[in-house]
Amino acid sequence: MVGHKKKSLTIRYIIAFLLLLLMVFPYLYMVLNSFADWSQVDRKLIPTSFTLHSYEWLLGGGQSAEPRPWIRAFFNSLIVSSGSTILMMVTGVVVAYALAKLQFRGRNFLNNAILFQMFFPAIILLVPTFLIIQRLGMYDSYWGMILPKALSLWAVFMYTNFFRAIPDTFIEAAKLDGASDWQIIFRIILPMSKSITIVVFLFLFMERWTELLWDMIVVKSDNMLTLNVLLSQMFGPYGGYPGPMYAASVILTVPIIILFLFFAKQFKEGMQFTLK
Template structure:
């Protein structure tokens, strides 16, 4: 009995050690980025763990540092916030309404739309890149917020997730609400949405993260400096600003902060929603 307990503790200790090593391997790249963003410029990318730290990289971002030319980082940051929030809200709004119709309303062509959603989810989005760009140019939206928002306003993945969730809600709730005179819109926002807080947190976080990290489309449809998003501005640092690795790391850290904050706020609901989506 004593021997078996020792073996069990040994196996448990080995698992903890392996888990710790794997965790460090996954976390260290981000930790390396954070440390180098605060590192003295003489030590950036010179050591695995810098020994001298300063705020020079962040000062360079917001004031231009020793270059003396302020980079439009705050403007690009707010552009990313505006575009990401607007796109995510529209994707959530359209996703909820379309999913409710597909899950709970009977109308001709519902199965065809369902099949189209499933088919389009596996359709390479990059194939539509040029047609979408030409349409944006034709309607005069090039180099505007709308060029970055409207083409990203619908998420078939959000429609798919909400549809599956709404199908699991018993029809008795809807029938009872209709007997009380509730419209479909009232049922959707008074009954269905409060019941779907967990899955909404999952969809919201994934959509926000996907839109926040978008680069290719934003790079194509804007050209003026005052319309650049943070991702596009960050990508430009690999060109003329490639000799400033410290600020590059600092900008990368700033890019991840909103996502970390969102996960910290909605972490509990996110876990609950993931449990449902994996069932």
Template sequence: MVGSKANNKLRLSIRYIFAIVLLVIMVFPYLYMVLNSLADWSQVDRKLIPTKLTLRSYQWLFTGGETGITRPWIHAFFNSVFVSLVSTALMMLFGIMVAYALAKLKFRGRDTINNFVLFHMFFPAIILIIPNFLIIQKVGLFDTYWALIIPKAMSLWGIFMYTNFFKAVPTVFIEAAKLDGASDFKILYKIMMPMSKSITTVVFLFLLMERWTELLWDMIVVRSDGMLTLNVLLSQMFGPYQSYPGPMYAGAVMLTLPIIILFIIFGKKFQEGMQFNLK
């Protein structure tokens, strides 16, 4: 009996050690990036854990750098915030409305549209870049906020997630609301949306992260410095700014920090939404 308890404790200890090692492996690259963004330039990429910390890399970004090439880092950051929030809001709005129609309304061609959504999700998004670019160019939206927002205003993945959730909502709620004279828009706003807070958090975080980290499309449709998003500006640092690794790390921290903060804030709702998806 004593030996069995000792074996159980040993197995538990091994599991904890294994979990801690995996956690360190996953977290250390980001910690290394943060430390090097704060490190003195003489220690960047030269010490595993820098001993001299400074804000010089961030000051370099915000003041335009020392190369004589002005880069609007603050403006690029707010470009990313604006474009990501507006695009995500549109993706969620259209996703909720389309999903409600596909899940709860009866109309001809509903199954065909459902199958099209599933079929289209298997296609890589990159095959649509050239057609989308030509359309944006012909309608005169090149190098504008519209070029960054409109092609990213619809997410088939978001429609798929909301459709599956709405299908699980008992139809009796909708029928009772219609008996009281509620329209479909009122049912969607008053019943479906309040019931979908958990799944909305999951969809919001994933769509926002996807749009926030978009690089290729943003590089194609904008040219002027005033329209650059933060990830495009960061990618350009590998050219003229490659001799400034500290600011490169600082820019990477600026790019990832908002997403991490959002995951921390909405962590509980995110877990609830993921548990529903796994059922």
């Protein structure tokens, strides 16, 4: 009986491992092909001969092609994603604090408005939001990419639910000691919200980092493109140069994977909490 159990467990580990291998295979394929000799790119399941040629070509340009601003695009992505994520976190915490912990007339109305807006199909807003950004003079700028994504209804929703579970007695005690609402947020609420903050941060950052549609329509000049948009634009024209495209894909994907793995443990714990 015990032996049977042990054996079936081993089989389960093997199945789990093979499944995982299948799921991460596209990543392995991408990384290996970015280092593969150009004669082997997309020609072999697992390349055997490796070179840095694709990266050199990507960043330095070939004999017949001008190099594209890949490094600049990487930093554009970093600026836009960080700026947007930080704003979404700050607005999320502040609005959620009001909705969960402050008594004021109209609070229920705001709660319902946010829920309604969350389930409202956002596609209808695409064209007029573009026009608003244009009228505000933010077309082709960082602000044009950041501002329409400066508040996340999902972040407000998550934080509101989390803050509601924090007992009011903590806050009332602090208020009696003369603490202001800002101090309560920074000294009491946020230190208790570490796990959810990591979950919210990671989801917002990942989503912003891989955004295509908005960043594509609101930016025109080469120097303002995010990495994802630049990669998308090169999709067709670089068709004959898949090696460098894989290299660019690695540059886009690896940083976000490292960021995620860095916080993976806290992410797992936070998710367990939010899924309860």
